[in-house]
Amino acid sequence: MESLDLTLVWAGIIGFAVMAYVVMDGFDLGIGILFPTLQVGEERDQAMNSIAPVWDGNETWLVMGGGGLFAAFPLAYAIVLPATYPLIIAMLLGLIFRGVAFEFRWRDPRHRPVWDVAFSLGSVVAALAQGMTLGAILQGITVENDAYAGGWLDWLSPFSVLTGLAVVAGYALLGATWLVWKTEGSSLRHAQTMAWRLGIMTLVALAAVSAATPNLHYEYWRRWFEMPGVLLTAQVPLLVAITAAILFWSLRRGHERLPFLMALALFLLGFVGLGISLYPYVVPPAVTIRDAAAPTESLRFMLVGALVIIPLILTYTGWAYWVFRGKVGTHGYH
Template structure:
C-alpha cells in the first residue's frame, strides 16, 4: 500500500513538472514562434526583453520532468524514449539553437537577422516536436516484453501531426497573451491582434484533438462518455467554454493580465483532459504507473530530495518573476 501511494505521489510530481514546463516555457516558445510577425527593431526587442530574465530558468522543469521520469518510472522512460528518439533529438536541437540565438543576438548585432531566424525556427521545432510526442504517446506505443517493439517512424501519423500543430498554435497564444501583459505601444497592439486570431485557432485545435482522441481507443471513449463518469468529465468542456468566453471578453475590454491567465487555464484544462484519458497508464494501454514504477525504497529516497528541491525551484522562480514584474521596455524593465 505504501508503495502504491508513493507511486501516485511520484506520478503527481512528474505531472506537475511537465505542466509547469508547458506553462512557463510555453510562452517563451510562443514568442519565438510569433517572432517573424513582429517588426524589426523596437517590437522584437521588447518581445525578447520580456522573457530575458526568465527563459532559461523556465526550462528547469523540463530537466526535472525528464530526470524524474527516468528515476521514478524507469520502465516508462525506457519505452517512451526509444519510441520518440527523432522527436527528442529535434526538440533538444531546437532548444539549443534557440538558446544560442538568444545570447548571440545581442552580442553579435551584425548577424542579428540570422540569429532571429534561428531563435524562431528553434522555438517552432521544439514546440512541434513536443506536440507530436504527445500525439505519439496518446495513439499508443507498440510494447512487447516490457520493451519498445515498433519502428523508427511509428510516431508519425495524422493524429500526432494534429497534436503537433495544436501545441504550436497553443504556445503561440501563450506568447501573444504574455506580450499583452509585458509590453506596450505597437508591440502590445500587435500582440492583441494575434491573440484574438490565435484564441480562435487554439479552440478549434483543442476541439479537433478532443474529437479525435476517443476514436483512438475504446478506453478513451469509455472514460469520457460512459456513465456515471460522464457527469464529472463533462465539467471539463464546460469549464473550457467559460474560460474561452472570459478570454474573449477580457481581450475586448483590453485587460492586460486576464487573457494570459485564461490561456493558462485552457492549457490546464487540456492537461486535466489528458490525465482523464490515460490514467492509470504511464504508457497508454501497455504499462500502468505501478508497473512502470521504481522500487518503493528508491521512490522514498528520491522523495526526500524532491521535497527540498521543488520548494527551492518554486521560490527562486517566484522571486525572479516578482523582481521583473514590470513592463519590458526596449532597453529592459521599468
C-alpha cells in the same frame, strides 16, 4: 510516509513538473513562434527583453520532468524514448538553437537577422516536437516483453501532426497574451490582435484533438462518455467554453493580465483532459504507472530530496517573476 501511495505521489510530481514546464516555457517558445510577425527593431527587442530574465530558468522543469521519469518510472522511460527518439532529438536541437540565438542576437548584431531566424525556427521545431511526442504517446506505443517493439517512424501519424500543430498554436497564444501583459505601444496592439486570432486557432485545434482522441482506443471513449463518469468529464469542455469566453471578453475590454491567466487555464484544462484519457497508463495501452514504477525504497529516498528541491525551485522562480513584474521597454524593465 509508510501510508503514502508513493507511485501516485511520483506520478503527481512528474505531472506537476510537465505542467510547470508547459506553463513557464510555453510562453517564451510562443514568442519565438510569433517572432516573424513582429517588426524588426523595437517590437522584437521588447519581446526578447520580456523573457530575458526568466527563459532559461523555465527549462528547469523540463529537466525535472525527464529526470523524474527516468528515476521514478524507469520502464516508461526505457519505452517512450526509443519510440520517440527523432522527436526528442529534434526538440533538443530546437532548444539549443533558440538558446544560442537568444544570446548571439545581442552579441553579434551584424548577423542579427540570421539569429532571429534561428530563434524562431528553433522555437517552432521544439514546440512541434513536444506536441507530436504527446500525440505519439496518446495513440499508443507497441510494447513486447517490456521493451519498445515498434518501428522508427511509428510516431508519425495524422493524429501526432494534429497534436503538434495544436501545441504550436497554444504556445503562440501563450506568447501573445504574455506580450499583452508585458509590452506597450505597437507591441501591445500587435499582441492583442494576434491573441484574438490565436485564441480561435487554439480552440479549433483543441476541439479537433478532443474529438479525435476518444476514437484512438475504446478505453478513452469509455472514460469520457460512459455513465456515470460522463457527469464529471462533461465539466471539462464546459470549463473550456467558460475560460475561452473570459479570454475573448478580457481582450475586448483591454485587460492586460487576465488574457494570459485564461490562456494558462486553457492549458491546465487540456492537461486535466489528458489525465482523464491516460490514467492509469503511462505508456498506453500496455504499461500502467504501477507497472513502470521504481522500487518503493527508491521512490521513498527520492521523495525526501524532492520535498527539499521543489520548494526551493518554486521560491527562486517566484522571486524572479516578482522582481521582473513590470512592463518592459526596448531597453529592459521599468
